[in-house]
Structures are given as structure tokens and as C-alpha cells.
Amino acid sequence: MQKGINNLIEKFGASDLEERRPGLSFITVENTKAVAAITHLKDIDGYTVLSLITAVDWIEDGIMQLTYLLNNPAEIAEIGLRVMLERKKEAGESMETIHHLWPNAKKWQQELKEMFGINFPGSPNINDDFILEGWDAAPPNRRDFDTKKFAEETFFPRPGRETHDPAEHMKKNMYPKNPADYTNKKYNPNR
Amino acid sequence: MAKSKLFTMNEDRSLYPELDDNGKPIVDLSSHKYVKLWQGPQHPGITGNMSLELTVSGDEIVESKTHVGYLHRGFEKLLERRLFVQCMPTSIRLCVAEPDTNEYVISNAIEELGNIEVPEMAQWLRMLSLEMARLQVLLRQVPGQAGTFALGLGYQWGSYIRDLILDSFEELTGGRVYHMYIIPGGVRGLLPDGFKARLLEKLKLIDEFIPKIDKLIFNNVVFESRARGLGYIPKEWVDEYGVYGPAARGSGIMRDVRKTNPYLKYDQLDFEPFVTTEGDVYARTEVRRADLIMTVDLIRQILDKMPEKGDIKAETPNVLHWKIPKGETYSKCEASRGEYGMYFVTDGSKFPRRVNLKGPSYTHANALLDKLLINANISDTAAIMVSLATCPPEIER
Numbered sequence: 158m159q160k161g162i163n164n165l166i167e168k169f170g171a172s173d174l175e176e177r178r179p180g181l182s183f184i185t186v187e188n189t190k191a192v193a194a195i196t197h198l199k200d201i202d203g204y205t206v207l208s209l210i211t212a213v214d215w216i217e218d219g220i221m222q223l224t225y226l227l228n229n230p231a232e233i234a235e236i237g238l239r240v241m242l243e244r245k246k247e248a249g250e251s252m253e254t255i256h257h258l259w260p261n262a263k264k265w266q267q268e269l270k271e272m273f274g275i276n277f278p279g280s281p282n283i284n285d286d287f288i289l290e291g292w293d294a295a296p297p298n299r300r301d302f303d304t305k306k307f308a309e310e311t312f313f314p315r316p317g318r319e320t321h322d323p324a325e326h327m328k329k330n331m332y333p334k335n336p337a338d339y340t341n342k343k344y345n346p347n348r
Numbered sequence: 349m350a351k352s353k354l355f356t357m358n359e360d361r362s363l364y365p366e367l368d369d370n371g372k373p374i375v376d377l378s379s380h381k382y383v384k385l386w387q388g389p390q391h392p393g394i395t396g397n398m399s400l401e402l403t404v405s406g407d408e409i410v411e412s413k414t415h416v417g418y419l420h421r422g423f424e425k426l427l428e429r430r431l432f433v434q435c436m437p438t439s440i441r442l443c444v445a446e447p448d449t450n451e452y453v454i455s456n457a458i459e460e461l462g463n464i465e466v467p468e469m470a471q472w473l474r475m476l477s478l479e480m481a482r483l484q485v486l487l488r489q490v491p492g493q494a495g496t497f498a499l500g501l502g503y504q505w506g507s508y509i510r511d512l513i514l515d516s517f518e519e520l521t522g523g524r525v526y527h528m529y530i531i532p533g534g535v536r537g538l539l540p541d542g543f544k545a546r547l548l549e550k551l552k553l554i555d556e557f558i559p560k561i562d563k564l565i566f567n568n569v570v571f572e573s574r575a576r577g578l579g580y581i582p583k584e585w586v587d588e589y590g591v592y593g594p595a596a597r598g599s600g601i602m603r604d605v606r607k608t609n610p611y612l613k614y615d616q617l618d619f620e621p622f623v624t625t626e627g628d629v630y631a632r633t634e635v636r637r638a639d640l641i642m643t644v645d646l647i648r649q650i651l652d653k654m655p656e657k658g659d660i661k662a663e664t665p666n667v668l669h670w671k672i673p674k675g676e677t678y679s680k681c682e683a684s685r686g687e688y689g690m691y692f693v694t695d696g697s698k699f700p701r702r703v704n705l706k707g708p709s710y711t712h713a714n715a716l717l718d719k720l721l722i723n724a725n726i727s728d729t730a731a732i733m734v735s736l737a738t739c740p741p742e743i744e745r
Binding site for chain 1: 416417422424425460587588589590603608609675676677678687689691693701702704706710711714715716719743744
């Protein structure tokens, strides 16, 4: 078992351990104990690199999963720490910030707020636009965001974008009005 | 803090804003002492579609903020609606400069969760394709660094040789930029007849190219005086800010997934990534120069050691009905810019549940670049950014 896993289970009550391959494990920890567990992993167990923070929307189970991937370069080991938040229908799940542990965490948290609607109170510039400037619709990476519906409602109809049916267009503009013209040399396909 | 011999920092700090407890300047824009200057999104000194909002005092940057959002892509969301095989043409476009790493990380994730064993021959061919991709990037990146100081000739030489490598890609895969050679289960084909000999001939040109760029760039007084001491990354920042690949190795910290977590057949190759401790733009360029030489050597080793023939693809389920059991993994490899990974989640259906790409640019271009640009001269912005090899598509997926 890789370094830090035992501590997570014994001290922080972590569960659902999945050893994906040597040096990569995923484990679930309660959201109230997550920041303490991450701090312990960083300061005591040597997981000094924050590889990523991301979210998975399990809409059918009413769960919003946060995954913190931490890397221990000395031991060549990685832990994916899963935190299960109760999913809210209109977004607005909340989680403690970890920007005090890694300065770059604030960007991931800012992105998660924008794309998934998960709030990290106290994280710097959390409400600033990151990628979606001027976006006022629902967070687009949630499973219930219907991309097609949003695009149709937002971008269509657009002036100058009317559709021409190719068959109709060809009939109108390319073929002769009088079928007798087919006998003309110009339209003879065997020419 | 950036130091340059050519553009020295004004020692009289009374003209510049005071720093708060975190070392961040306190900028009062209403005082009319500062100017907001945007570098990008359309600018020759910017790496791709992003922009930097610079607050400038004289010609010194006192604050920088990276802005992304010009690409309008949403690839991660698109991938959630694609069959596993349909993910390939979308995922390779996540990074234009080096698409092969995307092919590898997504194929590897699908194979890991789908319990597919890749044949040995395919692993060697994957490694060849990844190293050729690294080579074509470095051929522009190394001289491109001098291009940020207006020395564009090396970049043109590098582009010519890169084109020859792209010819080899076209021969091997049918495509020059996007190859889709690595697919779930293996690769698409064996080496064409005479490919090895032709590629080895091209590698000889690179052997001749290295002394030329040494003379042109590394012996150039302008390059040296501007790059030395510029964009300094202390080694303590490597873990704190998430610095990867050549940028970390330029600061004395060994970071190379090929060496630390050997994948494919890298454990059968003899190589030692170059590490130096200066931590500045010059050091990062030196690391990339050494990487260029090492990549050429690795390709020669691969061509020498790989088997002549063998299976190139494992049997996979019907790709139109392929369901992968519920699971999650993090697949990674070493791109020319550093560790390149993909967090991949499946739910037992025919589609990925979640795909999250993590490239080194995410951390390099955001928190790190904002920090490095403080006190730098405006004219050094491009050099610092290029030395971190920031690629906006990795931020805006």
C-alpha cells in the first residue's frame, strides 16, 4: 500500500480505496475532513504537488464528486482524493478552499465555480470570469446543461444565416426551365 | 524576480508601488502613475490565443494577469457525448503543437479501464511517434526562444528541418499535423519500407543543426545578456506552483515522467535528462537544447532496438458498441513542455463520463507567469512566456 493511505483511513476515516496501478490510488474522504486530509498529505506524507482539481457530475445519484490529484515526487506516488458533495439542482455546492496550500489552486477553483457552479468561499477572485466572459446561463459542464438547446436558443435564428435546400437551389438555379433544353448540346450529359 | 543585464531594474524603488505582505504591488490606477497594457490575444509575442493584462510603471511590469477564453471550444464537454473511438479526432485537437501526446494519454486511459494489453511492437511504435512529435516541437522551440529577442533566423532553420520530420509523419501516418496513429489497442500501421533509413538521414541534419544554433544563439551576446537571470524560478517554486518538465529541470529539480514513471518501453532505453540549476530563461533554453540532442539519440535507440515485426493492435470490442466498466484513472506521459495527463472517468456506458486534461501550461501560464512577470521589462514578456512553453488550449479545454 502506498504512503499516506493508511493515515487517510485511520486518521480521516477515508473509504472506497481503489488501487488503480502501482503508484496510483483513489480514495474517498468526507468533505468536512478533506482539507485536513490534504494538508496532512502535503505536510507529513510528502504529496507536495497538486496535479489537478476537477469535478464529476453524478446527476443520477445526486452527487457532485470533487477529485484532488496529489503527487509525491519522492515516492513516485499519486493519490486521487475523492470528495462527494450533495448535488444541488440549481448549482451552488460549496467546498472549503485550498489556495492557502498551493497558490495555483485558486485557478482550478475559479474554473470549477464557472464550469460546475461549485463555490469555494474565500478563494481569491472566485467570482471573476475565467473562460466564459459575460456568461449568465447555467454552468455548462453540469450534466443537465443542454448544449444543443442553449446553442439553438442563443444563436438562432441569426440574420444572414438562412438555409438553402441544396436540391431546391440546384433545381432553381442550375437546371433549365424548359425540359426541351435538355436536348440542347449545352445540357447533353453524353456530350 | 526578473533580472536582466541589458534592461536593468531601476534600483530607485520610490517610483514604483509598495509591496503588500504577499509581495504583491499595491497599484492605485486612479493615481495616473500606471498604464494598463494588453499583450495579446493577437500579438507576435504571445504563445497562442491568450492575452496578458499588464500594469506598467515606466517600462517595468508591476502586475500581470493572464486572460484565456478566446478559443471557444468546450472539448471536455464534447467528449462526454462521443463513443470511445469518436473521442480520438476530438482529443488530438486539444493541443495542436504536439497532438500525439493526446492520442497516447486517451488511448492509454481507455486501455487501462477496458483491460486491454497493448502488443510490444505497438508500444515501440508509440514511443517512436511520441519522440518524433517531441523532436518537431523542439526544433522550433529551441531557436524560437531566440526569436523572442528578435533573432528569427534560427527559427527559420528549425522550421525547415521540422518540415522534414513532418514529411516522415506523413509517410508513417498519412497526416502532417494531426496523425491519429496511436489508437486504443495499439497503432494504425507498421513502418513503411525504407522508413528507418530515411529518418536516420534526417537525424544527421539535426546533428549538423545543433552546432549552428550554438553559434547563432548560445554564443550570441544579445541572447546571453538578455536571457541570463531573466524569469528566475527558484527551486522552491517547482512544487508550490506546479512547474513541470524543462522548466523544472532548469531550476535543478528532476521532473521527467519518462524517467520517474517509465511507461511504454522507456525503461529499456539509455538516457539521462539534463538538469541545471540557474533557473532562468537561458537555463531553460539550455535544457531544451539538451532535450533536442537526447530526443535524436532516443529515436536512434528506438529504431535500433525495436523488433522488425509483430502485432500492432490488440483485439478490441466492436467500437460502435464498446462499453467500459465504471472506473477512473489518471494517464500521463512526458510532453515537450512537461507532464501531460488526462483524468478519465467511465460509468459503464458507451461514453466517457468525464475527461479532464491537465497540461503543464495550466499552472505555468496562470499563477507562475503572473508571478514571474512582476518587475520584468515589457520587452522581456514574450521571452519569459515562451520559456515556459505556455499553450492556451491546455487551459481552455
